[in-house]
Amino acid sequence: MGGMKSAEDAIDVDVDVDLDLGEASLPRPGDVVAGKYRVQRVLGVGGMGVVVEAEHASLRQRVALKFLHPKVAASDVSVTRLLREARAASAIKSEHVARVLDMGTLPWGSPFVVMEYLTGIDLRGMLGRRGPLPVEDAVDYILQACEALAEAHSMGIVHRDIKPSNLFLTSRADGSPLIKVLDFGIAKLLRPGGAAQPEDVVTLTGHGFVVGSPRYTSPERLRDPTDVDPRTDIWSLGIVLHELLTGHSPFEAKTISSLYFRIAADPPARVRDVRPDVPEGLEKAILQCLQKDPDKRTPDVAELAASLRPFAPERSETSVRRVIRVIGIPPEKLPTYAGAGSRDADGLRGLLSTALRPAALRRSMRLRAGLGLLGVTLLVVGALVMSSGKTPDARAPSPGPSRAAPEQPKEPSVAVAPDGLSDPPAQGAEEPAAPASSPAAKVPKGGTTSSYRTSGAPTGRRKGGRFLDPLDSRK
Numbered sequence: 255m256g257g258m259k260s261a262e263d264a265i266d267v268d269v270d271v272d273l274d275l276g277e278a279s280l281p282r283p284g285d286v287v288a289g290k291y292r293v294q295r296v297l298g299v300g301g302m303g304v305v306v307e308a309e310h311a312s313l314r315q316r317v318a319l320k321f322l323h324p325k326v327a328a329s330d331v332s333v334t335r336l337l338r339e340a341r342a343a344s345a346i347k348s349e350h351v352a353r354v355l356d357m358g359t360l361p362w363g364s365p366f367v368v369m370e371y372l373t374g375i376d377l378r379g380m381l382g383r384r385g386p387l388p389v390e391d392a393v394d395y396i397l398q399a400c401e402a403l404a405e406a407h408s409m410g411i412v413h414r415d416i417k418p419s420n421l422f423l424t425s426r427a428d429g430s431p432l433i434k435v436l437d438f439g440i441a442k443l444l445r446p447g448g449a450a451q452p453e454d455v456v457t458l459t460g461h462g463f464v465v466g467s468p469r470y471t472s473p474e475r476l477r478d479p480t481d482v483d484p485r486t487d488i489w490s491l492g493i494v495l496h497e498l499l500t501g502h503s504p505f506e507a508k509t510i511s512s513l514y515f516r517i518a519a520d521p522p523a524r525v526r527d528v529r530p531d532v533p534e535g536l537e538k539a540i541l542q543c544l545q546k547d548p549d550k551r552t553p554d555v556a557e558l559a560a561s562l563r564p565f566a567p568e569r570s571e572t573s574v575r576r577v578i579r580v581i582g583i584p585p586e587k588l589p590t591y592a593g594a595g596s597r598d599a600d601g602l603r604g605l606l607s608t609a610l611r612p613a614a615l616r617r618s619m620r621l622r623a624g625l626g627l628l629g630v631t632l633l634v635v636g637a638l639v640m641s642s643g644k645t646p647d648a649r650a651p652s653p654g655p656s657r658a659a660p661e662q663p664k665e666p667s668v669a670v671a672p673d674g675l676s677d678p679p680a681q682g683a684e685e686p687a688a689p690a691s692s693p694a695a696k697v698p699k700g701g702t703t704s705s706y707r708t709s710g711a712p713t714g715r716r717k718g719g720r721f722l723d724p725l726d727s728r729k
Contacts, residue, residue, distance in 0.1 A: 279360075281293045291309070306319050317371050318369045322364055339437065342438035354367060378417070386529065390566060395433050396495050398431075398570075400555040403555050407484040407581070415467060415470070416491055417470045468510055469503055470490040470494070472485070473489075474486070488553075489544065492543025496544075500523075505522060
């Protein structure tokens with residue numbers, strides 16, 4: 255939850271915190287909230303509230319409950335912030351956003367939010383334990399965060415507080431890493447044209463509150479806190495990626511005032527000065543996120559995903575394609591940062607162009623390619639069969655009176671296409687007529703002259719008689 259005092263951490267479920275809540279009116283371990291959530295232990299305590307682990311009495315489901323301190327709950331700004339977080343998070347369906355399961359009100363009127371319980375560690379904690387991350391891991395985590403932000407931005411929601419402690423690393427059922435974006439409490443809602451919603455005209459900057467985290471605040475927000483659009487989150491992602499690779503901020507300072515000055519006026523530190531092994535193209539992508547003029551900055555998470563893809567592991571392909579499809583950018587606008595360690599730029603452009611094609615068109619192209627390959631295979635088989643069917647009469651006679659030994663008939667040749675490269679003809683279709691050949695080329699019934707073998711059922715889910723590309727569905 256934003257505003258926590260412990261190193262800006264939002265929710266730390268990796269450490270069992272045994273603290274006295276200090277407020278008689280807040281639920282304690284053992285208490286039952288709303289008649290169904292039994293409090294187990296405290297997960298995090300901050301100046302604004304507390305997060306606890308609880309169990310649903312009937313479902314035995316572990317959940318996280320977020321409460322406001324009673325004094326904070328008396329502030330309309332704090333209540334609005336909590337409600338905004340719940341609404342924004344529940345509206346976004348991406349697997350990369352912590353799910354909101356329920357909301358409720360304590361007997362004295364203070365609201366609370368029920369969220370999914372996460373096991374793992376946030377990226378700030380991971381940096382503290384492991385130090386700078388490998389390039390592929392750091393890029394993969396940012397691309398997963400881009401998935402969540404792509405959906406949020408498409409809905410007119412700007413997070414405004416992207417930082418390592420709000421990127422939580424957990425795992426899927428198969429053990430693969432999964433990033434969850436936390437804390438939409440200070441998210442800004444934009445009208446379709448980009449203007450703020452009425453409730454955002456007076457932002458959540460009341461007495462004692464600071465919106466966002468200074469280290470990750472963009473220059474335009476330093477000048478005007480209401481100047482917010484998706485490029486604000488792009489700036490923050492650039493800062494976070496720099497930190498994941500180096501362990502340091504690109505704008506180091508000892509005081510808040512000097513930090514703000516450096517963000518507004520100084521160029522960012524370069525990643526390769528600390529990590530020479532980082533590809534030059536990746537450094538350029540980070541610097542593009544940190545352009546002080548928003549008009550010169552990477553404009554959206556789709557182009558950011560395109561620029562990071564050459565340095566990502568194979569498991570990130572799904573994230574890149576999803577981000578591209580949600581935001582949508584024309585292929586000619588795709589950035590290419592060719593540098594050491596980058597993949598071929600044309601290959602990148604081709605991949606992302608494919609991601610932008612409609613699903614039906616991609617399926618049609620695959621079908622045409624498969625039919626073409628099948629046709630070529632049949633032509634090759636026909637040529638081989640005709641070649642094997644030639645008789646001895648067609649050969650030139652050997653000189654001299656000697657009699658040639660009788661020639662044994664040749665076995666017919668059968669070409670087999672590699673698995674997965676061709677599909678069998680549709681059921682009920684006529685088999686192509688075989689070329690005329692001598693009796694030596696005939697095969698008894700029961701033998702096989704098939705020019706293909708089936709490669710198994712196509713991948714994907716069947717729907718309405720069609721198989722769908724797994725990447726065609728958005729989270």
